[in-house]
Amino acid sequence: MSVVVVNYNAGKALIDCLMSVACQAREVVVVDNGSDAEEGDRILEQVGRFGGDVRLLRSRVNLGFAGGCNLGIEECSGEAVLLLNPDCTATPGLVERLWDVLCKNPRAGMVGPLLQNPDGSEQRGGRRFAPTPGRALAANFLFRRLVPATSGFNLCGQPLPDGPVPVEAISGACMMLRREAMADAGTMDEGYFLHCEDLDLCARFRERGWEVLFDPHSRVVHLKGVSSRRRPLAVEWHKHRGMLRNFKKHFRKRYPVIFMPMVHLAVWLRFTFVCFKKWIQNL
Secondary structure: EEEEEEEEOOOHHHHHHHHHHHHHHOOEEEEOOOHHHHHHHHHHHHHHOOOOOEEEEOOOOOHHHHHHHHHHHHHHOOOEEEOOOOEEOOOOOOHHHHHHHHHHHEEEEEEEEEHHHHOEOHHHHHHOOOOHHHHHHHHHHHHOOOOOOOOOOOOOOOOOOOOEEEEEEOOEEEEEEEHHHHHHHOOOOOOOOOOOOOOHHHHHHHHHEEEEEEEEEEEEEEEOEEEEOOOOHHHHHHHHHHHHHHHHHHHHOOOOOHHHHHHHHHHHHHHHHHHHHHHHHOO
């Protein structure tokens, strides 16, 4: 098994991540995605602590999360590749457990763990429905209060299953990908810069007949947002742009033509609201 960690100014969180996972995998590839020069030099120093199984690839520019993941995947030789965010801490046995799930489920193209907040509670996004335009509208504009059946797309409020189960989507913060499935369905779409590339990959795997599994017994603590705190508005821009790309790519033909302009309007209204809210909070 191989591990790819895409870093952008994650600082100490990256070192904690590597300490948790370096001993669990055959190889770990850290892709430094255009971090500050100081940060890049510091990482280079620290990576030497972990021995030959951990190596660093430095990109002068930020390739985006998808581009960074693909660069790392190209450098890996494992039969499966674990994509792990630098603000994640792997619990003991995580890599072996995820690999075991793939081995026992030959049609599983990927598997993701239970994402936990530092307080141990389940984090949103680790298991979810695909965010169709209808579900996204329900989740973001509170239509579910009027129509309770439209409960959005996160499954974190539901009881945990007894073992690995198929879901429509897992989180790119931590997902193990089968090499054979990537050869069939492809790797990350680099048309996404940040956010929604994981949803797109899940959709493409399922379209090719590969299962997407969620395993409640594999666990990762995710600090969330360590690399994005410096530029929150830029992150929101890429997130909303990614939403639109995902809707166009996977759902345009499933909805009436008139519906997509409404989706565009709703997405950018949400973006405006989120930016205004962040501006107010920073006053």
